[in-house]
Amino acid sequence: MTTNSEISLPGMKVSIIGASTTTFGELWDVSPRALAREVVIGAMKDAGIMPQDIGALFVGNMLSGMLGSQEHLGAFFAEELGFHGAAAFKIEGACASGSLALHNAVNAIISGQYETVAVLGVEKMTDHRPEDVATALMGAGSSQERAAGCTFPGLYAILARVHMQEYGTTREDLAAVAVKNHFHASLNPHSQFKKPITMEAVLRSHAVADPLTLLDCSPISDGAAALVLTSDKRQATRDKKPISIIASCVSTDSLGLAQRDSLTELKATKDAATRAYKIAALSVKDIDLIELHDCFTIAELLALEDLGVTKKGDAAGLLRRGAFTLGRAPHVVVNPSGGLKGCGHPIGATGVKQVVEIVEQLRGAAGARQVSGARVGLAHNVGGTGATAVVHILAR
Numbered sequence: 001m002t003t004n005s006e007i008s009l010p011g012m013k014v015s016i017i018g019a020s021t022t023t024f025g026e027l028w029d030v031s032p033r034a035l036a037r038e039v040v041i042g043a044m045k046d047a048g049i050m051p052q053d054i055g056a057l058f059v060g061n062m063l064s065g066m067l068g069s070q071e072h073l074g075a076f077f078a079e080e081l082g083f084h085g086a087a088a089f090k091i092e093g094a095c096a097s098g099s100l101a102l103h104n105a106v107n108a109i110i111s112g113q114y115e116t117v118a119v120l121g122v123e124k125m126t127d128h129r130p131e132d133v134a135t136a137l138m139g140a141g142s143s144q145e146r147a148a149g150c151t152f153p154g155l156y157a158i159l160a161r162v163h164m165q166e167y168g169t170t171r172e173d174l175a176a177v178a179v180k181n182h183f184h185a186s187l188n189p190h191s192q193f194k195k196p197i198t199m200e201a202v203l204r205s206h207a208v209a210d211p212l213t214l215l216d217c218s219p220i221s222d223g224a225a226a227l228v229l230t231s232d233k234r235q236a237t238r239d240k241k242p243i244s245i246i247a248s249c250v251s252t253d254s255l256g257l258a259q260r261d262s263l264t265e266l267k268a269t270k271d272a273a274t275r276a277y278k279i280a281a282l283s284v285k286d287i288d289l290i291e292l293h294d295c296f297t298i299a300e301l302l303a304l305e306d307l308g309v310t311k312k313g314d315a316a317g318l319l320r321r322g323a324f325t326l327g328r329a330p331h332v333v334v335n336p337s338g339g340l341k342g343c344g345h346p347i348g349a350t351g352v353k354q355v356v357e358i359v360e361q362l363r364g365a366a367g368a369r370q371v372s373g374a375r376v377g378l379a380h381n382v383g384g385t386g387a388t389a390v391v392h393i394l395a396r
Contacts, residue, residue: 014106015242016394018047018228019359021352024344025192026126027222032068036077036122039226043118047228054228055114056087060101060121061348062094066136067128077120087114094140094383095295097121098351099390102227106248109231116232121352122224133220137347140384142256153217153296155257155385157209160298162263164211166313169301171211173316175202177297178215178341180325185338187326187369192221192344216297221344225352227359243359247276247393255387266386269306273380276391277308284308287332287393288374289361291354293382294339303380304334307391326369333371336361351381355392362396 020042022035044050057078065071074088091101098121105119125133138146145155163169179199185191197215205215229245251271254260261267277283284307292307294300304315304324309332318324324334337343337357340350358377360366379392 013244014109015230015244016227016359017230017242018043019356021190021225021356022223023190024221024223032122032124033080035224036120039224040081040118040120043226043228051082053116054083054086054118056117057083058101058105058119059090060098062092062097063136093388095347096381096383096388096390097348099381103248103250105229106245116230119227121349123346123348124222125220126222145256153209153212156296156298157212159263160211166264169316173320174216174297175199176319177300178202181335181339181342184336185342188338191338191342193342218295218340218345221346223346223349225349225356243362244395246395247279249276249391251389253386257385266302266306268386268389272389272391273307276393280393286376287378288376289333289336289371290378291357292380294341336369336371354379358394
């Protein structure tokens with residue numbers, strides 16, 4: 001049984017007036033404080049505002065307590081950023097932490113409690129041993145999965161195997177996701193991986209959890225991203241044209257796979273997307289670009305089907321033929337940033353970075369990866385194996 005939360009925007013728009021992201025990657029010499037300063041100051045500069053204009057700060061982060069022994073991130077970063085007296089919150093929802101922070105920020109503005117707020121997504125992962133990171137990440141799984149020794153590559157490998165059995169999906173179909181997203185990442189100056197890869201390289205990379213290989217999996221990453229949101233029409237029209245958030249929806253499902261009715265879909269994604277399209281008064285055919293949650297290559301296939309971009313079982317064939325790639329109209333462009341797979345996946349920053357990418361695309365400021373004529377974008381962020389799904393729709 002899924003549950004949902006949705007935001008309706010009667011008679012008003014929540015505008016994004018500032019956006020910024022760091023480069024994602026193995027940022028050994030950069031602290032979380034420095035990452036946060038870079039993006040929040042960058043987003044405020046983009047918005048043309050000062051720290052005293054910020055009424056609240058929403059921080060998306062998953063692992064700061066388990067890996068960094070610091071849970072009080074709202075006050076931690078408010079102090080660092082000079083947001084004296086501002087309300088500050090840490091929001092955690094596994095890999096969906098960043099988009100949940102944005103969802104709460106939108107709610108806060110709609111309620112009238114705050115006029116202008118900042119959203120920060122941040123994660124520092126590479127300072128820690130891979131086995132410690134893997135253990136911490138499984139905090140997003142069920143107790144039964146942890147007791148069985150499961151990891152997230154193993155859980156997504158189960159989803160891949162079932163999809164293969166039911167729809168004839170092949171290893172080549174999965175590899176096509178990685179090839180596309182690394183090509184897009186090669187055009188993105190902020191990406192962790194800046195070189196295209198081949199189908200053969202994906203298929204020959206080391207096995208992680210059959211059928212997933214190393215190049216089917218998103219990396220461990222450091223990075224941060226930030227947004228400034230406002231309901232103030234004066235602020236929203238000062239310099240750059242604002243980007244409107246026209247839908248923000250959250251849905252949840254069981255933590256563990258064993259409790260699911262189906263292993264070939266994420267019901268939380270389907271539910272959040274259906275409600276977002278209804279609120280935005282749009283259909284999936286109106287979407288020009290999608291930043292979706294490709295933590296593993298199978299996750300992109302599932303998301304394309306669950307978001308309604310393709311029918312169930314059809315995503316693989318379209319991907320194999322090069323659909324959803326820049327310059328391959330008429331299909332929607334998917335993960336022009338490179339996605340989690342190519343751009344990187346610092347857990348708490350990912351959901352915010354997805355929206356930063358859409359803001360740049362809708363402004364026409366995405367450079368070599370620009371989606372021509374982009375007017376509407378969708379961001380899809382998942383926590384765990386689909387226990388949480390968040391969908392935002394943005395328009396200019």
